[in-house]
Amino acid sequence: MGAKRSIGLVGGAGSLPDLHAEQHHIWIGADAGAKALAFAGIRMKLAVGDFDSVSEEDLAMIRQYADQVLVYPPEKDETDFELAIRHAQELGASEVTVYGVTGGRLDHELINIQMLYRLLDAFDEAVIIDRQNMIRMHRPGTYQTKQDDAYRYVSFLSFSEQVDGLTLTGFKYPLTDASIHWGGTLSISNELVAQTGTYSFTSGIVIMIKSKDV
Incomplete structure (x- = not known):
C-alpha cells in the first residue's frame, strides 16, 4: 500500500x-x-x-x-x-x-x-x-482517542436520531451500552482519565468533539 x-x-x-x-x-x-x-x-x-x-x-x-x-x-x-x-x-x-x-x-x-x-x-x-475544537464524525465501530493537554473535554453527540450501544472506557464518566438521542446532553463535557480512551457504539452516527476553554 x-x-x-x-x-x-x-x-x-x-x-x-x-x-x-x-x-x-x-x-x-x-x-x-x-x-x-x-x-x-x-x-x-x-x-x-x-x-x-x-x-x-x-x-x-x-x-x-x-x-x-x-x-x-x-x-x-x-x-x-x-x-x-x-x-x-x-x-x-x-x-x-x-x-x-x-x-x-x-x-x-x-x-x-x-x-x-x-x-x-x-x-x-x-x-x-x-x-478551540477538534471535530470528527463516526459510523458504528470501536475507536480510540489519546489524552491531549490541548483539548481537556471530550463530548459525544448523536448526529442521527439515536445512537445505541455507546460504551466509554478510560473516561471520567464511563458509559456501558448506553443510548443517546438527538438533543440529549448525557455525554457532553467528559474527560479522559487514561492516556488512551476507547469509545464504541453499535448503531447511529456520532459526532465526537474534543475541546478546550478559551
Whole structure:
C-alpha cells in the first residue's frame, strides 16, 4: 500500500489555529481560506472558489502562493468548501483536515459540520479543527482517542436520531451500552482519565468533539 496523502484544507477565514503549527503534505485554500494561507506565507497546491470575499490585491497575493488558482462564477450550485473537497478527492487525498469553516456565520458553520457526514465515505480520515475544537464524525465501530493537554473535554453527540450501544472506557464518566438521542446532553463535557480512551457504539452516527476553554 502507498503512503497516505494528507491534505490541509482551509475552507474560510473563520476560527483558525496557528496554521504554521499544522503539518500537512499538501495545502488547499478555498476563497478567503486561500487568503489566510497566502498571508501566512504558506504555499498551496491549489486555491479555488469564486473569491467574492477577497479583493483584487488579495487575489494577486493568492496567485503568488498557489501552484494553481481555479476561479468559479459566484452563482453556482456548490459552495467554495464543496469545490475544495472535490478537488482534494481528485488529488487522491486519503486524509483531510479542515480549517476556517467554524466560528463565523452560523448557517455556514452548521452546514460545514454536517459536511463531515459526506466525508465519511470520501476519506479514510476527516476532521475539522479550529482554535478551540477538534471535530470528527463516526459510523458504528470501536475507536480510540489519546489524552491531549490541548483539548481537556471530550463530548459525544448523536448526529442521527439515536445512537445505541455507546460504551466509554478510560473516561471520567464511563458509559456501558448506553443510548443517546438527538438533543440529549448525557455525554457532553467528559474527560479522559487514561492516556488512551476507547469509545464504541453499535448503531447511529456520532459526532465526537474534543475541546478546550478559551
